[in-house]
Amino acid sequence: MIYGNILTPDGWRLGELHWQAGRITRIAGEPADPGANEHPRILPGFIDLHVHGGGGADAMEGGHALATVARTHARFGTTSLLATTMTAPDDEIRRVLGEIDAYMQAPPAGGARVLGVHLEGPYINPGKLGAQPAHARPGRIEEVEALLALAPIRLLTLAPELAGHGELIRHLTERGVRVQLGHTLGSYEEGVAALEHGACGFTHLFNAMTGLHHRKPGMVGAALAHADYAELIPDLLHVHPGAIRAALRCIPRLYAVTDSTAAAGMPEGDYRLGEQTVTKCLGGVRLADGTLAGSTLTMDQALRNLVSIGLPLEEASRRLSRYPADFLGLNEQGRLATECLADLVVMDTELNLQAVYVAGQLIEGETDVTDAR
Missing domain, CATH: 2.30.40.10 (Urease, subunit C, domain 1)
Known part of the structure; x- marks a missing residue:
């Protein structure tokens, strides 16, 4: 009690x-x-649907690293998470998925619950990689089916403008996989069409997608005009508080993620993000060219940040627990x-x-x- x-x-x-x-x-x-x-x-335990790493460990290292990631994020209030992959060669993705599945079969005690996989790429636009390695390519239903057989992929990020992705979105939706749009150079019209095909969210809204212009609304415009759900990184570095407030007015179930890397919960220095080296410095994580590469955010800090820009505590909590639970159809989590x-x-x-x-x-x-x- x-x-x-x-x-x-x-x-x-x-x-x-x-x-x-x-x-x-x-x-x-x-x-x-x-x-x-x-x-x-x-409060209800936090549910983070975009976690690349933490505590010095990277999800792409496989099963042995997941225990460290899960323990690290539990220290900051995350009770459930999706292990999030990076764009990589096919054999590397297959290996990691197999190890995540094995971890989920017998998870060690003392950490956040791993709900499954967020496959972020490789089906993204090579012109909007952000911090993703250069292994982007269009997806094929047969290839995706082979990956689904390896681990419970609950969420998949793709660029809707790539050839064949309308059909792929419909197929994934029928298979019960949630599809988010991200790392995309797609237009407003392509974003709306993807939502009509069954896509249901946007990955790290505003980041790594075409921005809003009053004559070219872009993927951000599609999200603000039509989305019910979208994820956003509220570290106050990836997105300005004013843009967060605009999104809150437009997207009813906007929810918070960390997009955290191995650097989360660690001192400044160099860490791995997939096959790349990133540096924790100046309050964030960056590639050598200065590109933001995930974050060091933890969910307890995300809560405090949302409250600091004016959200009531109960609303901030919903965006860290109830809405991500609802997005995945988790009726027994995200609420007390x-x-x-x-x-x-x-x-x-x-x-x-x-x-x-x-x-x-x-x-x-x-x-x-x-x-x-």
Whole structure:
């Protein structure tokens, strides 16, 4: 049991949250304003759908690195994540997918839950690589089917303008894979057409895609005009706060991701991102030419950043938990309600992390935070 200000789907309750066998069994309490007391804030665990690495480990290193990535992000409140791949030769992607699947069959305790794979590339535009290595190519249904047989690919990023990708989007949608548009030079019209084919989101909105111009709305314009979901990196470096606020007005279920690299949770220095070397410096991660290459963001900092630009805590929380859960169709995560998984983040009045629970197991925090009232 834990006591504090509990963020439920119906609003804040000051009271007790009970769980057993990893699931919430009861929430007892009265409506409350968390700003009017000093009790902990108890939020749903964060769900990060774009994670390349952390703690010095890179997802492309394979299964042995995933435990480090999962433990690192759990320290910052992430209770579930998608292991995100980089554009690479086919044999390298196949190897990594096989190792991710093996890891998921017997995950070690003490880290965030790995929900599956976010395949970011290789089906992206070679003219909009960003920090992706130069192995981009159009996708074929037969090739993608072979990859789907290796690991649970839950989310796939592609450039919709590449030949055959309209058909590929329709096929993936029928197979239950969520498709996001990203690393693209596509037009507004191509973005709208992709949404009509079944694409349902945008990868790191504003970054690595055609921007908004009033006579050429671009892929950003397609997102702002038509998207229900999109991911965004709220490190306040990738996207200006004003652009974040514009997106919040336009995209109902805009959700936060870290796009974190091996440098997350680590000191400044050089790290791996797929086959490339990146440098953590000046508050971010960059290639040698200065190109932003993922981030060092953690989800607890993403929450604080969203609150700092004016979002109420309950809305910021939804964009780190409820909306990414809904995007993947996860009805038992991303919310604190009876029968849901007891994935909890406990924060103090300054939104500093006090404890993290995954399925009711204390992952981070020196003691079991059970505020004695």
